Amino acid sequence: MTTALITGATAGIGAAFARRLAADGHDVVLVARDLKRLREQATELHDRHGVEAEVLAADLSGEEGIASVEARLSDPRRPVDLLVNNAGFGNKGRFLDVSMADELKMLTVHCEAVLRLTSAAAAAMKGRGRGGVVNVASVAAFVPRGTYGASKAWVVQFTQGAARDLAGSGVRLMALCPGFVRTEFHERAGMGTDNIPGWMWLDADKLVAAALSDLARGKTLSIPDPRYKALMGVVKLAPRALLGGVSSKAGRKYGPQ
Numbered sequence: 001m002t003t004a005l006i007t008g009a010t011a012g013i014g015a016a017f018a019r020r021l022a023a024d025g026h027d028v029v030l031v032a033r034d035l036k037r038l039r040e041q042a043t044e045l046h047d048r049h050g051v052e053a054e055v056l057a058a059d060l061s062g063e064e065g066i067a068s069v070e071a072r073l074s075d076p077r078r079p080v081d082l083l084v085n086n087a088g089f090g091n092k093g094r095f096l097d098v099s100m101a102d103e104l105k106m107l108t109v110h111c112e113a114v115l116r117l118t119s120a121a122a123a124a125m126k127g128r129g130r131g132g133v134v135n136v137a138s139v140a141a142f143v144p145r146g147t148y149g150a151s152k153a154w155v156v157q158f159t160q161g162a163a164r165d166l167a168g169s170g171v172r173l174m175a176l177c178p179g180f181v182r183t184e185f186h187e188r189a190g191m192g193t194d195n196i197p198g199w200m201w202l203d204a205d206k207l208v209a210a211a212l213s214d215l216a217r218g219k220t221l222s223i224p225d226p227r228y229k230a231l232m233g234v235v236k237l238a239p240r241a242l243l244g245g246v247s248s249k250a251g252r253k254y255g256p257q
Helices: 012-023 034-050 063-074 100-127 146-165 185-189 202-215 226-237 240-254
Strands: 002-005 026-034 054-056 082-085 129-138 170-178
Touching: 002 012, 002 063, 002 100, 012 026, 012 034, 012 082, 012 202, 026 034, 034 054, 054 063, 063 100, 082 100, 100 129, 100 146, 100 170, 129 146, 129 202, 146 170, 170 202
Parallel strands: 002 026, 002 082, 026 054, 082 129, 129 170
Antiparallel strands: none
């Protein structure tokens, strides 16, 4: 029996990873801030799939929370075979409208926590000669769009660089770049979603299935939908000046800063 640890596990993409991995017979370690929701989720997964479901309440915007998950990932008595770094959030507002405290909190969750948890997991996995890490980024990583996009771009570059360094070790790393997924993400950020075209929405369970398939095939970058793959192909060809203007307008209309 293998074990997967998922951050941001109680909703959206994280919850979809937890459901799929438990259904496939993996024990799970569920990480989020809300202990009550974690316990409810763990009970449901255990009862439905017969797996062990451990809970770890941790706020990854602070030192104590990051350190507690690092310690769990490094525990040789309870090895973690797959890490899904999914925790994240968006801020509503343009640059300089968002407080510096909130900007730094985002960088802590999206960058520092991902760096430290990936490092803790990969070091333990390398010693065993096997394991995997999925770092959830966003298609926003490929367009110039404020702190959110910049932090997700860092996740992509870091993950692919670390994957190259660990090639041949038995440890696989992959950056997952979804588009719009119906989760609590926008609600928590106070963002409306009525103006987002229907074709841009992705199903979380299908997204996770595609991501796990890409990880099994050894991909270091997963854009798990043909619509977004085509869109990102156009983005690569667009002039940066034009792309910056379009991205700024679309970001204000649809997404986080």
